Amino acid sequence: MTVPRTATIAALFAMLASACVPAPEAAPAIAAPGAAASASFAAMASEDADLERAKAAATAFSTQLRGTLQAAVAEGGPTAAIGVCSTDAPRIADAVMAEHDLHLGRVALPGRNRNPAQAADNWQLATLQRFQQAVAGGAAAGEQLSVTRDGLPAGVSLRMMRGIATEPGCPACHGKHVAPDVRDAIALRYPDDGATGFDIGDLRGALWVEVPTRIATPTGGNP
Numbered sequence: 001m002t003v004p005r006t007a008t009i010a011a012l013f014a015m016l017a018s019a020c021v022p023a024p025e026a027a028p029a030i031a032a033p034g035a036a037a038s039a040s041f042a043a044m045a046s047e048d049a050d051l052e053r054a055k056a057a058a059t060a061f062s063t064q065l066r067g068t069l070q071a072a073v074a075e076g077g078p079t080a081a082i083g084v085c086s087t088d089a090p091r092i093a094d095a096v097m098a099e100h101d102l103h104l105g106r107v108a109l110p111g112r113n114r115n116p117a118q119a120a121d122n123w124q125l126a127t128l129q130r131f132q133q134a135v136a137g138g139a140a141a142g143e144q145l146s147v148t149r150d151g152l153p154a155g156v157s158l159r160m161m162r163g164i165a166t167e168p169g170c171p172a173c174h175g176k177h178v179a180p181d182v183r184d185a186i187a188l189r190y191p192d193d194g195a196t197g198f199d200i201g202d203l204r205g206a207l208w209v210e211v212p213t214r215i216a217t218p219t220g221g222n223p
């Protein structure tokens with residue numbers, strides 16, 4: 001009985017709005033190109049469709065993970081939520097990837113990952129660096145967005161990254177003064193944890209989405 005649950009949980013709820021994940025954003029509107037379905041319009045429409053899919057998947061992932069975490073924190077406090085984060089985050093990612101037919105995940109800033117599988121890849125490093133520079137210059141971490149359509153490997157149509165901000169509840173598990181029982185629970189699962197020491201407002205990492213190229217239909221008969 002070392003953790004004062006009620007106050008902690010209330011605070012965690014406020015911030016767990018995006019625990020482990022960034023907040024969703026408003027659904028963007030997309031204009032259909034009407035009757036003039038020229039080849040270039042069709043190409044533009046399909047590019048926008050890729051971005052829509054990427055954003056929808058990112059939001060689905062954020063929302064589902066957030067809900068799961070909120071429930072876990074309410075039930076067992078932050079220590080229990082660590083287990084949920086560890087097992088449910090990948091499960092939710094898998095389900096969203098299957099449903100939206102794309103790849104997504106979260107990465108940490110270089111050297112600051114908790115799960116070694118979430119260390120940034122080469123393609124993610126430059127974007128993370130740009131996000132970091134923007135945040136150092138006063139921009140909001142959670143508003144960083146990068147969309148890449150050119151120069152991608154074969155089979156990849158679009159890549160999107162969105163900044164993940166450190167918010168008021170995150171320091172319970174990612175801050176400078178993590179409670180001893182939480183720290184122990186983290187160390188047990190993640191002996192090489194590099195994901196503490198964050199202040200509110202800091203860039204924690206990014207959510208990434210990779211949309212695969214669609215197989216083109218031979219005749220342009222699709223709507």
Ligand code: HEC
Nearest residue numbers: 018019020078081085086106108113114115118170173205
């Ligand atoms: C209850 C403890 C807890 C809280 C609170 C928490 N996290 Fe985490 N976080 C974790 C754990 C555990 C992992 C590793 C999950 C895994 O193995 O995929 C993690 C992983 C992450 C990752 C993936 C990169 C990495 O280092 O593995 C990001 C990004 C992240 N958290 C951001 C946040 C943000 C932002 C908040 C606050 C809004 C937050 N977390 C709150 C426990 C927590």
